[in-house]
Amino acid sequence: MKMSRLYMLLIMLLALCVGCGNAAGTQSSTADTAQEMVIHTFDADSAYNNVARQVAFGYRIPGTDAHKATAQWLAEEMARYGAEVIRQEATVTAYDGTALPMCNIIAQFAPEKSNRILLAAHWDSRPYADYDSDVAARMQPIDGANDGASGVGVLLEVARHIGAQEPLLGVDIILFDAEDYGAPEWVDGDTSDTWALGSQYWSTHPHKPGYRARYGILLDMVGAAGVGFYREYFSERYASHIVDKVWNCAAELGYDGLFVNQQGGAITDDHLNIIRAGIPAIDIIQHDPTSHTGFFAQWHTRNDDMEHIDRSMLDVVGQVIMTVIYSEK
Ligand code: AHN
Numbered sequence: 260m261k262m263s264r265l266y267m268l269l270i271m272l273l274a275l276c277v278g279c280g281n282a283a284g285t286q287s288s289t290a291d292t293a294q295e296m297v298i299h300t301f302d303a304d305s306a307y308n309n310v311a312r313q314v315a316f317g318y319r320i321p322g323t324d325a326h327k328a329t330a331q332w333l334a335e336e337m338a339r340y341g342a343e344v345i346r347q348e349a350t351v352t353a354y355d356g357t358a359l360p361m362c363n364i365i366a367q368f369a370p371e372k373s374n375r376i377l378l379a380a381h382w383d384s385r386p387y388a389d390y391d392s393d394v395a396a397r398m399q400p401i402d403g404a405n406d407g408a409s410g411v412g413v414l415l416e417v418a419r420h421i422g423a424q425e426p427l428l429g430v431d432i433i434l435f436d437a438e439d440y441g442a443p444e445w446v447d448g449d450t451s452d453t454w455a456l457g458s459q460y461w462s463t464h465p466h467k468p469g470y471r472a473r474y475g476i477l478l479d480m481v482g483a484a485g486v487g488f489y490r491e492y493f494s495e496r497y498a499s500h501i502v503d504k505v506w507n508c509a510a511e512l513g514y515d516g517l518f519v520n521q522q523g524g525a526i527t528d529d530h531l532n533i534i535r536a537g538i539p540a541i542d543i544i545q546h547d548p549t550s551h552t553g554f555f556a557q558w559h560t561r562n563d564d565m566e567h568i569d570r571s572m573l574d575v576v577g578q579v580i581m582t583v584i585y586s587e588k
């Protein structure tokens with residue numbers, strides 16, 4: 260722990276000097292910076308535990324008791340870290356006509372600041388294991404340890420730091436609901452608008468009229484061992500400067516092996532609805548060019564469980580996000 264803290268301090272100091280691609284850091288005294296950076300050591304164990312806690316609630320499928328209990332816990336955790344929390348509740352309609360009671364959890368830090376950024380992840384879990392190798396299991400739900408809980412786990416740990424030491428800008432963390440109730444694999448036709456229903460709702464019903472943020476960063480599937488992040492197509496198209504910022508930051512931290520400087524696929528995800536709301540946004544999402552789905556090997560299978568969550572991946576992503584937000588002004 261001691262060593263990793265010292266190591267973090269050094270890389271964060273370096274990050275502030277080089278500013279991860281911008282000119283940040285020139286105004287902070289070394290003492291302030293050192294103090295801040297010690298406080299801001301991302302704790303991968305805590306992120307991991309946040310993932311495990313979500314999975315332990317059970318399947319986080321809209322309309323279930325586990326879903327309600329998880330929403331309650333997430334909102335409480337964010338409030339405990341000092342966020343002003345909005346629970347945005349609505350009923351949305353799934354691909355098959357099912358009415359889904361959904362709840363976007365919006366955690367606002369320093370809501371009075373107009374200079375702000377948006378971080379997001381989806382907290383619901385998928386009702387179908389439609390890519391499971393066991394055909395009989397395909398109608399069954401999944402744990403969604405990586406697909407959902409990993410991004411939220413990282414953002415809860417980021418929230419803890421933001422609460423302890425305010426960054427120079429305001430931060431909103433939105434945990435979107437009903438991302439993963441999209442039409443299963445056996446439904447024909449273009450089903451792209453059946454995904455990301457919570458963020459679709461938010462994009463047309465912002466939590467504050469005229470809500471603005473400089474940019475958004477979505478985390479989706481950030482916890483599978485050794486699976487990298489590529490420059491996703493829509494992120495590149497609508498927010499290439501943010502992809503540059505984040506990928507440069509990762510490279511400066513020594514993670515260019517995981518933040519691969521190559522084009523990935525085009526992914527229908529919550530970031531598209533942030534973009535539709537007029538905010539440039541990117542998706543940090545694991546892409547495996549060797550898997551037939553393009554995602555991690557356990558994607559939308561019963562094996563997307565805690566056994567396949569890698570603390571060190573959570574750590575990498577957490578460090579990158581922390582460095583980006585604390586070098587921003
Ligand atoms: C598809 O491309 C079908 N879905 C990507 C969005 C997603 C699903 N993220 C997590 N699960």
Ligand code: ZN
Pocket residue numbers: 385406439559
């Ligand atoms: Zn999914």
